[in-house]
Amino acid sequence: MSPRPPQSPVPAVAAERIEEAATLLAAGQLVAFPTETVYGLGGDAQDPAAVARIYAAKGRPSNHPVIVHLGPNGDPQYWVDALPDDAKRLIDAFWPGPLTLILKRAAHIPAAVSGGQDTVGLRAPSHPVAQALLDAFDARRAGHGGVAAPSANRFGHVSPTTAQHVREEFGDSVYVLDGGACDVGIESTILDLSRGFPALLRPGRVTPVDIADVLGVAPRLPDGSDATAPRASGTLKAHYAPRTPLTLAAFEALVPLLEGARNESAHIALVARTSSAGAWADAAGVHFVAAPEDPHIYARELYGLLRALDRADVTRILVEKLPETAEWVAVNDRLGRAAAAFEAGASPP
Numbered sequence: 001m002s003p004r005p006p007q008s009p010v011p012a013v014a015a016e017r018i019e020e021a022a023t024l025l026a027a028g029q030l031v032a033f034p035t036e037t038v039y040g041l042g043g044d045a046q047d048p049a050a051v052a053r054i055y056a057a058k059g060r061p062s063n064h065p066v067i068v069h070l071g072p073n074g075d076p077q078y079w080v081d082a083l084p085d086d087a088k089r090l091i092d093a094f095w096p097g098p099l100t101l102i103l104k105r106a107a108h109i110p111a112a113v114s115g116g117q118d119t120v121g122l123r124a125p126s127h128p129v130a131q132a133l134l135d136a137f138d139a140r141r142a143g144h145g146g147v148a149a150p151s152a153n154r155f156g157h158v159s160p161t162t163a164q165h166v167r168e169e170f171g172d173s174v175y176v177l178d179g180g181a182c183d184v185g186i187e188s189t190i191l192d193l194s195r196g197f198p199a200l201l202r203p204g205r206v207t208p209v210d211i212a213d214v215l216g217v218a219p220r221l222p223d224g225s226d227a228t229a230p231r232a233s234g235t236l237k238a239h240y241a242p243r244t245p246l247t248l249a250a251f252e253a254l255v256p257l258l259e260g261a262r263n264e265s266a267h268i269a270l271v272a273r274t275s276s277a278g279a280w281a282d283a284a285g286v287h288f289v290a291a292p293e294d295p296h297i298y299a300r301e302l303y304g305l306l307r308a309l310d311r312a313d314v315t316r317i318l319v320e321k322l323p324e325t326a327e328w329v330a331v332n333d334r335l336g337r338a339a340a341a342f343e344a345g346a347s348p349p
Ligand code: TXA
Pocket: 035, 037, 038, 039, 040, 041, 064, 065, 066, 067, 100, 102, 103, 114, 117, 119, 120, 121, 123, 149, 150, 151, 152, 186, 187, 188, 189, 190, 201, 230, 231, 232, 233, 234, 235
């Protein structure tokens, strides 16, 4: 991975809060917790009733698999049928960190966690609060604790990157550990190693180039045409959407849209990096958001920005499309899905 921009300080969470949360997990209850990517809504991965509670809270179809999170001392071998050499190499290179591996599930792991599929998604987060929680839960499960956790948002919404976002989604009904704002800001890279070749299911902070550097072979990219591809809600075309309609296009293509909507311009937000865009937006009376130049900072701020625009008096969000280069793939992917939710024929997210 390329060098990270400076990480915001992680607020300490009291040991008693971690213990309390681990006790809730052990009792089959749910806990929202920070990871370096986004906040997760966790439950005991080996308790089908806890996993069912996650689906119910999110309003998510129960045939969608969830990721199992392991602590710093977690044993991936326990969860899988076999750990291929490629998985071992990637684990050495990127764990703990924002890479989820899809592997053949061990027979003793309940199918509920993978939506009935014969695989399991594993990831070891690097956030210290996530690690402390996973470790405390692991201790209650004799070293075999895993926490199933999708992003802590209702199905189809953008993922939460602060504890406050989680409260906006679930109110007081969910116990939340507050570990500050997430550093990466978009969900983990998902790589499927269960099909005999590495296939990228969701782009993220760990890029295909990072993966190719370790494996010596580039992962297959999602092209939507592979009928054998497993179900993954992150791969639905319309997903990760704000409530306010969002259009993604090159700046030159956005200008006519803005001109056509002059009478409502006060309610339009323009998110762009093009240097002339700010002056242009000011002249047009449009709410301008100067988008970050750095792809990592853009990713970190993206979901918070979409939530802020949802709260603001904005009726339409216009976003300047980003370069088609490797470093922007993950951000373009999330923006593309958000825009797809509002394209003709898309069902609401
Ligand atoms: O960064 C992340 O991955 C965050 C944090 C909380 O760790 N989690 C997250 O979970 O984004 P979720 O459920 O919102 O997205 C997980 C994606 C889904 O698209 C799911 O379908 C896919 O991972 N997934 C999980 N297990 C899978 C499996 N066995 N096979 C295929 N896809 C799987």
